[in-house]
Amino acid sequence: MRSKGLFKKTFVTVVYGLALMAAEAKITLPSFFTDNMVLQQQTTVKLYGTSSPLKQVSVCTGWDGKKYETRSDEKGEWSLNVQTPKAGGPYELTFSDGTKLVLKNILIGEVWFCSGQSNMEMPLDGWGKIMNYQQEIANADFPSIRLLQVRHAVDFVPQTDAGIDFGWEECTPSSIPGFSATAYFFARKLWEELKIPIGLVHSSWGGTPAEPWVSYEGLKKVNNYRTYAEKMSAMSDGKKNTNEIFQQEYRKWMDNLSPLDKGMKDGKAVWATTDYNDNQWKSMNVPGYWETQGLEGFDGLVWFRKEIRIPSAYQGKTLELSLSRIDDDNVIYFNGTEIGSTTGVDKERRYAVPGELVKSGSNLIAIRVLDTGGEGGFAGVPESLDIRYGKKRIVALAGEWKYNVGASGQKLQPFYASKPQITPLTPGALYNAMVHPFINFPIKGFIWYQGEGNEGRAYEYTDLFQALINDWRQKWNNQTLPFYFVQLAAFREASLIDVNAKWPYVREAQSAALALSHTGIAITTDIGDEKDIHPKNKQEVGRRLALLALRDTYNKQTTDASAPVYDTYRIEGNTIRIRFKDLGNGFRKEASLKGFAIAGTDHQFYPAEAHFDGDEIIVHSAQVSLPAAVRYGWADSPICNLFSTSGLPISSFRTDRW
Incomplete structure (x- = not known):
């Protein structure tokens, strides 16, 4: 299943280069502590990571030359607090446990956390192609604006680290095309007025309602979610390992499907073997969704096979096989042996191919793909599907694959309802994976663009949205953090009044959040698009959010930030x-x-x-x-x-x- 606005650019799951350096240096840091980052000015910043157990760890701050010291605990975990100065830079941060790790080009400034669904996620280029996108990209040379892209992820339990694309990057014409347009134009306006570094942490997911973005503690305060949140909170507190439960239940569920799958026999993947004759199979281009390639409206199990050739120099060597993302679940085989499986469309597929399976010449890849609804198949771009040895690309996997149907959705339907799931719609799932990792990272405030995903439940959204705002402030331990949000733009056929309309009730629920202090709303009904739920004028959306921040957070005298x-x-x-x-x-x-x-x-x-x-x-x-x-x-x-x-x-x- 694919949510609208889900795909914006090909993700990478190889560890960011800094983390590789950190592994060699023994000290490891969260994925969002990288070169080029922005730290919030004039505050206490918690720096933390791991080293060898009971190791002396020091941090030297380049802005004042101070040296901070601590010792890792029995698990190797350590943390210490440093004080940041007024906006400025660039600086270096030097970590050492006997071996140095240096973060370079660090700026001190204002950090904003940007979140929501597809209208926040909408990039300048790619699927977004905002108004005047080519010119905007060409002009996006603002090295004092820094970008951090958080990768899509879900989890049952709060995480301490997040998947990050590329680490912090300077805003340039090469880094900005796939980034949030709303967040960028917000930052650009702030930079134009304040002339200080701006850091953007962008963590959003298209097609999502509000409840996945709220913690279990926050959901306990919303009537419709209280029972669920109490149950999940108890599990995440350690009474049960929810991830283990999920994996066990999912494996049991998949085992029950095997007798219905023509590609399986007596529990063995017969369609994955190298000697299986697939001459009668049809062909399909990968990546791509099968609905557009001969399997329109199909849900169920589909097998894919591709013969590849490995150069002799790589025989017996461990390789990395990358498939970007698959909709929904998959099991992958190399020369008849299972090498991995992944559940959920949101996850990047990267698998280690053991050296003992790698032969010179002909090798076979087989993939068993399950789709339970919506689109099914392979996402991403052709360049994201390959086999590598280290950083060297040795086989391209995009192109023609053979395929055959293992079992139709109609046959599998009785099992669907019992499938254990965690999805981007699961309450708390996005908070756990995409918000919680940052609660110890000081920020100036939040910008938010969401609401379409709750259009049929506006009566609930009033309490839910305010619970989200209060929840995030509590998690960051600052009840005065500014929270600026976008009211839903115009969409669908224009009319003077529509008694059956749903969005006015959502807009009303959004406006109700102004009862909370340090909030502001950007009204956008005049810059919507009745034919497109993703209006192209993100320049004005970002500007209106920035006007609120300039007036209410930065005390700039203006009467232009809001209307009566x-x-x-x-x-x-x-x-x-x-x-x-x-x-x-x-x-x-x-x-x-x-x-x-x-x-x-x-x-x-x-x-x-x-x-x-x-x-x-x-x-x-x-x-x-x-x-x-x-x-x-x-x-x-x-x-x-x-x-x-x-x-x-x-x-x-x-x-x-x-």
Whole structure:
């Protein structure tokens, strides 16, 4: 199954080069402590890692020349705190346990954690191709903006480290194309105004609702998730090893499928053997999804085989086989011997091929792929499928593979419901793998773009979203961390009012989070796309988020960061008067206001006329003589024109609670 916005660029799972250096140096660091990183200015930063047990460890900070010392414990774990100065750099951090490890080109500045679903994940290039993307990429030369891309991952238990793509990188035309456009434009505006280093930790996943991003402790405070969260929290506290439970149950489940699979006989993978005759099998191009190559709408088990040739120089040597990602699960065989298996579309497939299996000349790869719904097959780009010896690519695996159906989804259907799963939709799963590793890494604040994944549960989203904000602040041990978020943009057919629309209720739930301190909302109903859930104008989204931060976090004097907000209403005869708060410089006065609807006690809404009376608005309709309620912008893609003088849209609102 593939979530919208899931694929943005080919991931690498080889350990970042710094970690390889660290292994040689004995000291190891979390994957996000690398060259080029940004540390939050003027704060206490916890540095930690592992070394040999009971080893003296020192850290020298290049900005002040101070030396900090500690000793690793019996497990080899160590940590110490250092103080960061005002924004500046570059500096070096030198670690030593007798052998030095040096991190270079470190900047001190402002670090922001950027998260959400596909509209946060949407890259400048790739599947995103934002507005004017080619020119934006060419101009993206900001070495003081640093980028950290967190790899997709899920887990039952909170993790202490995360998968990272490439380590911290300077923002350049070569590093920015696959990065979050919203986060980049947010940082660019901050840099233009503040002229200090900006670090972006980007951790998002397309198609995800909010609940996977909340910890079990946070979910306990939301009614619909309390029982589940209490159970999972008990497991993750060590009462049970949830990962072991999952693996045991999954293996048992797969064993039950074997009798239904034509490629298996008496528990043996007969279609994986080198002497099996596959001349009658059809061919398919890999990578690619099988729905577009002859298996439209197919769910179930499909086997793939490919004969490759290994140069004689590599006979008997251990190789690395890479397949990028597979949708959903797979088992892989090399010359008839199983060398690994992976569950879940989110995971990178890299397998060690033992030297004793590697022959000179002809060798056979067989893959058993299971898809339980949605698209099935191979993701990634051709360059991500290969066999390597060290860093040397010796065999390209993209191209024509033979395939045959092992078992149809209809035959497997009775087993699907019992399949043990952890997915990007599992409550707590993304927090555990993609957020928790960073809670000891000081940041300035959060930006968030999500909500589409909860469109059918807006009633729940009010509590869930606020639980997420409070949860993250608690985990970072700072209840005043700024949290700026994007309200859902316009999408679907434009209309004045739609009583069946779902997104206005989500927007309302998002706006309710403004009751929490140090929050801000970027309204984007004017820059959406009724035909595309991923609007291309991410420049303005990032700018509006940055305006909030500049005003409320960095105390820049501006009235342009937000628009007036609905406050109260009063029925006056056959009209309703609407009052607003946080007026700033007021409204852009349009001669004809659009987007208002009015209803009587029968709850039937009609398009309404509206006009300004100072900074208040009078709403009425000839069809409603005894009005009871007004709604504004109440559609998925509303036709409305109420703006501030600076051109920011006013959020949709309603006076009723029907």
